[in-house]
Amino acid sequence: MAKKSSKTKKKAPTKFKKPDFKITRKHKVILGSFLILFGIALVIAFTSFLFNWQEDQSTLGQFTNRSVEANNWLSKFGAEISNFFIYKGFGLASFSLAVLTILSGVYLFFNLNRQGLQKFWFWGVLVMLWFSTFLGFFATDNALLGGMIGFETNDFLQDYLGLAGTALFLFFVLIIYLVARLNITPELVGKYFHKTKEELNADFDEAKQESQTIEEENTSVVANTAPVEENATTKTEAELAITFEKKQEENSIDIPIEQEPTIKVEDKPTEEREKIVIKSDNEEDVAMEVETIEEEEVDTLSEKLVKDFGEFDPTLELKKYKFPTIDLLKDYNAGGSSITIDQAELEENKDNIVNTLKNYKIEIAQIKATVGPTVTLYEIVPEAGIRISKIKNLEDDIALSLAALGIRIIAPIPGKGTIGIEVPNKNSSIVSMRSVVASPKFQNAEMELPIAFGKTISNETFVVDLAKMPHLLMAGATGQGKSVGLNCILTSLLYQKHPAEVKFVLVDPKKVELTLFNKIERHYLAKLPDTDEAIITDNTKVINTLNSLCIEMDNRYDLLKDAMVRNLKEYNEKFKARKLNPNDGHKFLPYIVLVVDEFADLIMTAGKEVETPIARLAQLARAIGIHLIIATQRPSVNVITGMIKANFPARIAFRVTSKIDSRTILDSGGADQLIGRGDMLYTQGNDLVRIQCAFVDTPEVEKITDYIGSQKAYPDAHLLPEYVGEESGTGLDIDISERDKLFTQAAEVIVTAQQGSASLLQRKLKLGYNRAGRIIDQLEAAGIVGPFEGSKARQVLVPDLVALEQHLNNE
Numbered sequence: 001m002a003k004k005s006s007k008t009k010k011k012a013p014t015k016f017k018k019p020d021f022k023i024t025r026k027h028k029v030i031l032g033s034f035l036i037l038f039g040i041a042l043v044i045a046f047t048s049f050l051f052n053w054q055e056d057q058s059t060l061g062q063f064t065n066r067s068v069e070a071n072n073w074l075s076k077f078g079a080e081i082s083n084f085f086i087y088k089g090f091g092l093a094s095f096s097l098a099v100l101t102i103l104s105g106v107y108l109f110f111n112l113n114r115q116g117l118q119k120f121w122f123w124g125v126l127v128m129l130w131f132s133t134f135l136g137f138f139a140t141d142n143a144l145l146g147g148m149i150g151f152e153t154n155d156f157l158q159d160y161l162g163l164a165g166t167a168l169f170l171f172f173v174l175i176i177y178l179v180a181r182l183n184i185t186p187e188l189v190g191k192y193f194h195k196t197k198e199e200l201n202a203d204f205d206e207a208k209q210e211s212q213t214i215e216e217e218n219t220s221v222v223a224n225t226a227p228v229e230e231n232a233t234t235k236t237e238a239e240l241a242i243t244f245e246k247k248q249e250e251n252s253i254d255i256p257i258e259q260e261p262t263i264k265v266e267d268k269p270t271e272e273r274e275k276i277v278i279k280s281d282n283e284e285d286v287a288m289e290v291e292t293i294e295e296e297e298v299d300t301l302s303e304k305l306v307k308d309f310g311e312f313d314p315t316l317e318l319k320k321y322k323f324p325t326i327d328l329l330k331d332y333n334a335g336g337s338s339i340t341i342d343q344a345e346l347e348e349n350k351d352n353i354v355n356t357l358k359n360y361k362i363e364i365a366q367i368k369a370t371v372g373p374t375v376t377l378y379e380i381v382p383e384a385g386i387r388i389s390k391i392k393n394l395e396d397d398i399a400l401s402l403a404a405l406g407i408r409i410i411a412p413i414p415g416k417g418t419i420g421i422e423v424p425n426k427n428s429s430i431v432s433m434r435s436v437v438a439s440p441k442f443q444n445a446e447m448e449l450p451i452a453f454g455k456t457i458s459n460e461t462f463v464v465d466l467a468k469m470p471h472l473l474m475a476g477a478t479g480q481g482k483s484v485g486l487n488c489i490l491t492s493l494l495y496q497k498h499p500a501e502v503k504f505v506l507v508d509p510k511k512v513e514l515t516l517f518n519k520i521e522r523h524y525l526a527k528l529p530d531t532d533e534a535i536i537t538d539n540t541k542v543i544n545t546l547n548s549l550c551i552e553m554d555n556r557y558d559l560l561k562d563a564m565v566r567n568l569k570e571y572n573e574k575f576k577a578r579k580l581n582p583n584d585g586h587k588f589l590p591y592i593v594l595v596v597d598e599f600a601d602l603i604m605t606a607g608k609e610v611e612t613p614i615a616r617l618a619q620l621a622r623a624i625g626i627h628l629i630i631a632t633q634r635p636s637v638n639v640i641t642g643m644i645k646a647n648f649p650a651r652i653a654f655r656v657t658s659k660i661d662s663r664t665i666l667d668s669g670g671a672d673q674l675i676g677r678g679d680m681l682y683t684q685g686n687d688l689v690r691i692q693c694a695f696v697d698t699p700e701v702e703k704i705t706d707y708i709g710s711q712k713a714y715p716d717a718h719l720l721p722e723y724v725g726e727e728s729g730t731g732l733d734i735d736i737s738e739r740d741k742l743f744t745q746a747a748e749v750i751v752t753a754q755q756g757s758a759s760l761l762q763r764k765l766k767l768g769y770n771r772a773g774r775i776i777d778q779l780e781a782a783g784i785v786g787p788f789e790g791s792k793a794r795q796v797l798v799p800d801l802v803a804l805e806q807h808l809n810n811e
C-alpha cells in the first residue's frame, strides 16, 4: 500500500513542474470572475445571434466603424464573436464553449481542483465537435446548426465513409462518451429498466393493495428488494455520497492503496463523486480515481499554502522594524582616505630592510610595499639561490635590526613564494566601523551571519561568516582591543540581521562591557525564563544558561530530525515554504550567538561545570545554529584546554604578552609581535591573516542600541528552555501542595495532545528535562497519565479538557 503512494509522491514534482511565474489566490479570483462574466457574455451574444444573425450580416467586418449598429444584444462585439464561433465555427455546439468558460471561471474563483476542470474541457470539446459534426447533417437546411466546422467535418467524413458510415462513426463516438464519461454500461441500463419495472410493479401493487388485501404478500417482496437496487441508480447528491461510503467498505480489502476517502471525496465536485459511484461495479476503477485525488492533495498542500498566504515571513511580527542607519556610526577619517601613504617613511623602511638583509648576505631582487591601515607589508623576492629557510632562521635578528615594534616576518607568504615583512606605520589610521559596514563586501555579503572584522593589510574589508566558523575563540592581553572586537562582531550582526533571525546570549562577568545591549533585550537577547536581566553577570547562572542551551540544542536536533533536514538553514527554508506544521512543534528557529567575555574567569570559578556544556555545544551545535564566541584575557592551557581548542577552529589573537600565549591560541607565534589597539591575527584553521580590527566606540554602540531599543519590540526576550539544576530535583511529589507551578498547564497540554511524554512538555512549555520529568511524575500521581512504559509515551487517562477540569476539581 505504502509503496504505491510513495511512488506517486516521488513522481509528482517532475510531472507537475510549473513554469516560473506564480499565480496567487488574488490573480485567481480576478481571472475567475473575468471568465465567468465573459462566459455569460458569450451565452448572451450567442443567444441573440440566433435571432439577429441575418440582420447583423451587414455589420460584420466593420468593427471599427462606429456609425454601423448591430442588433446583437452585445452589439458589434456580440455579432462578431458569435459569427466567429457559431457561423464560422461549431454552430449551436458553440454554447458548450461558453459553458466551459464559465466553468473555468468558477474553478478559479473557488480555487477548486484543477484536474476536474481538465476533464470538463476534454469531454466538453469532444461533445462540441460531436454535436457540431452531427448537426452538420442538417446544415443544408440551416447553416447555423453545425457551423462551418461541423459542416466541413461532416462533409469530409461523408466523402470517405458515406452517409451511413459517418452516422455509424458518430454513433460509436457517442458510445465512447457514454461509457467512458458517464460510465453507462449495459448492466446499468439493464438494472435501470429492471428497477423501473419493479417500481412500476410496486406502484401497480400498491394501487391494487388499496382495493385488494389478498395481494399484500406480493407487495412486501417488492419492497424488500427495492432499497438494495436503489443505490445503484439514484442520482441525488446526498444519496450518492452515502452510496460511495458503503461501496468503500465493501472494497476495502481489494483496493491496494491506503485512502482517506471521506475528506478527499468531499472536496471533489459532485460530478466526480457521481462518477465513482456509477463505476462501483468495477473495483479497480474506483481505486484509480481515489489514488489520483490523493496525490494531488498531498503534493500541493504546502504549495497551495504558499500560493495563498505567501512564504512564511519570520519578520512579520516586527514588520516595521528599521535597521540601524550608517550615520549612527562615527567616521574617524572624515574628509579623507583612511590610509595615509608617507613616501619618505616607505623609502626609509625599504632602505632599512635592504641594508639589514645585506648584512646577512641576502640579496634582494625585488621589493614591493602594500600599505595597510596599521602596518605596511614589504614583499621581498630574494636573489636566485637564496634559501628561504635562511631568512626564516634569521627572523628574530632581522626584526631586531629593523628595531621596530610589531615587525612580523612571513617566510614565505603562503601561495606566493615571496617573503613578507610587516612593518608598523608611524601614523596608523583607525579603521572605522562605519567604513567596513558601508563597504560593498559587507553590504552584499550573502552569508548567514556576516561579520565585518576590519581591514586586511592590503586595505580590503575582511568579512567572514560566523555560521561557517562555526565558533570563535578570542584572546588578547588586557587593553589590546578584545572588547572592541566583541562590539564589532555584535554591531555587524545588528546591521545585517533582523531581530527574528538572530538572538544573543551575553555573558559578561565584568558587568560593564556589554551592559549597553540591555536596551535591545526584547529585540535581540535570549534569556532563561524567570530571570530579570538578560545579560548574565553571575557565574552560577552561566551554568544554567549553558545547560539550557544544551537542551535547546537537543530540542532543535529533534525538530531537524523530524523535518528530515541536516541543518538550520534547510530547516528554516522548509519552514518558510510551509512544509512543516507548526502544530507539530515546528517554528522558525533564529540563530543563537553565545558571547562569553572573560572565559578564564568563568573557568576559574566554575571549572568543569562550564567546560562540559561548552565543549558539548561546541561539538554539536554548529548544525542547529548555535554559535559560540569566547573571549579571554589569559590564554593559558588550563583555560583553553585541548577539548575547547579542538572545537574552536576559528581563532583571533590580539596582542599577547608572550610567545607561549600566542602558541596556545594560534598554535604559532606572531600574536606577541602585534602592536595592539585592535591589531589582530585571524585564523580559521590554516593561514594567519593580519587584520586591523574595526573600531567602534561605546557612544556609537549606545546610539545603535538606543535606535533599536526605541522601536517596537517583542513582549519579552527570547526564552530559552528552562533548566533546573540536578541538585534541586525533589523526586516524585505526591503532595498536591508541592505540585509544580505549571502542573495544570502541563496537564492541559498532555490531555489536549493525548500524549504523555516529557519531551512534549519540554517543547510546549519550554521546560528543562528534569522539570518536565517531575511534572510527568506528578501527573502520574494525580492519575492523569499512566505509568512509565519504556520507550512508548505514557497513556493519557483523561479523555478531554472538560474531564480534566472535573478530575482536578474532585481532588
Ligand SMILES: Nc1ncnc2c1ncn2[C@@H]1O[C@H](COP(=O)(O)OP(=O)(O)OP(=O)(O)O)[C@@H](O)[C@H]1O
Residues within 6 Å of the ligand: 430, 431, 476, 477, 478, 479, 480, 481, 482, 483, 484, 485, 633, 677, 678, 679, 692, 693, 694, 695, 696
Ligand atoms: N580596533 C581598534 N582601533 C583603534 N583603537 C582600538 C581598537 N581596539 C581597541 N582600541 C583601543 O584600545 C583600548 C582598549 O580596548 P579594549 O577595551 O577593547 O581592550 P580589552 O582587550 O577589552 O581590554 P580588557 O581586557 O582590559 O577589557 C580602547 O579604548 C581603544 O582606545
